[in-house]
Structure formats: structure tokens, C-alpha cells
Amino acid sequence: MRTKLFAAALIASTAIAAPAFAQDSDSTFTGPRAEGIVGWDHVKDDSIYGASKDSVVYGGAIGYDYQIGRAVVGVEGEITGASTKDNATGVLVAGDSLRVKADRDLYVGGRLGFVAAPRTLIYAKAGYTNTGFDTHYTAGGTTPIDIHDKDHVDGWRVGAGAEYQINKRVYLKGEYRYSDYSSDDNGIDAKRHQVVGGVGVRF
Numbered sequence: 001m002r003t004k005l006f007a008a009a010l011i012a013s014t015a016i017a018a019p020a021f022a023q024d025s026d027s028t029f030t031g032p033r034a035e036g037i038v039g040w041d042h043v044k045d046d047s048i049y050g051a052s053k054d055s056v057v058y059g060g061a062i063g064y065d066y067q068i069g070r071a072v073v074g075v076e077g078e079i080t081g082a083s084t085k086d087n088a089t090g091v092l093v094a095g096d097s098l099r100v101k102a103d104r105d106l107y108v109g110g111r112l113g114f115v116a117a118p119r120t121l122i123y124a125k126a127g128y129t130n131t132g133f134d135t136h137y138t139a140g141g142t143t144p145i146d147i148h149d150k151d152h153v154d155g156w157r158v159g160a161g162a163e164y165q166i167n168k169r170v171y172l173k174g175e176y177r178y179s180d181y182s183s184d185d186n187g188i189d190a191k192r193h194q195v196v197g198g199v200g201v202r203f
Helices: 001-027
Strands: 030-047 050-069 071-082 083-087 097-117 121-138 145-165 168-182 190-202
Touching: 001 030, 001 145, 030 071, 030 097, 030 168, 050 083, 050 097, 071 121, 097 145, 121 168, 121 190, 145 190
Parallel strands: none
Antiparallel strands: 030 050, 030 190, 050 071, 071 097, 083 097, 097 121, 121 145, 145 168, 168 190
16 A cells, blocks of 8 residues: 555656756746856967967857757857967068967857756757957068968857756856867968856846
8 A cells, every 4th residue: 555655656746846847947948148258268270380379268148049848959149259379489580470369259050958957958059150360470681571460260160068057047157169260261270179167147
């Protein structure tokens, strides 16, 4: 008799918990959102003598998510800046100098995830990215050279991350992403790894 009562109670509690989980997650991961991010930035440009630098990336993003059961689909746009730069001397002739600095980065793409727990979302992302490189080359001598150029190149990005809801409006996130900006048109062969954390608000 006790076994039957325990089994009935277990079935009833499961039936109650499942809709509650769905209702909680539905209200948590659907809607527009805005966030700020900061983290580690690593740029490797094989076209600039194998330059490889670590620094800080910072910026913000907006997006919209929609939950279907435990699956979440969304779109997002992001703009970031970085303090990443590289300096070299003796590049072409003795006494010259070359400075390459990462410029702003724009991203737009989509993401697909699943609700691993009522407050936790695990997701993967992919999309289009466009970044800039600010290059300044100077050389002295009888004919001084001073060249300042900005290149903006297209690329693609993939990544994965996790989002945790503090409450129905505020969330924390952690994310890894890889971007590739290789381009034969302007001789750029740059790749980027980033690990970022963020705080966001869902409206």
C-alpha cells in the first residue's frame, strides 16, 4: 500500500513540476535583451609577420530570443572595441616602425540553445563579423615615409556559452568565440579568440 502511495505521489509531483519548469523557463528566456561584455582578446595576424597579441575586449549587444519548449532560438547584434595592438621596428628597412591596432568590431548572427535548468541556458552561435585594422608605418631617411591606413574586413564567427538568470530580468553570461577575417583581397590573414563575460537585462 505504501509503495502504491509513494508511486502515485511521485507521478503527481513530476506532472506538476514539468509544467512549472516550462512556465518558468518560458517567462525567463523569451523577449528582447541588452547586455554589456568584457573579456580576453587574442588576435593572430599571419600577414603581419606572425603578430600575435593578447588584450582586452569590451562592448555591448542587443538581441531577441524566443523559447519553444526547452529550445531557445534568437538573433543578436554586437559592437565591441579592443585595446589590442602590435608594434614592430626594422620591418622593411633599418629604423622604420609599424603599428597595427585592432579597430571596432561589428557582429550580427543567430544562436540556438536549450534550457538545461530553469535558470540556465546553454547555447551555440554563428554569424557575420566585420572588423577594422588601423595601420601606421613610418620610415626616416632622405625620403621620409608616413603611411596611415584603415582596413575593414569581413569574416565569420562561431561560439558557445552559458547564460544564468539571476531573476526574470537580469542575467549573467560567459562565452567563448572564434572569428576568422582572412581575406585574399587585401592580404589580411587574421584570426581571433575571445573569452568574455557579461551582464544583461531582458525586457
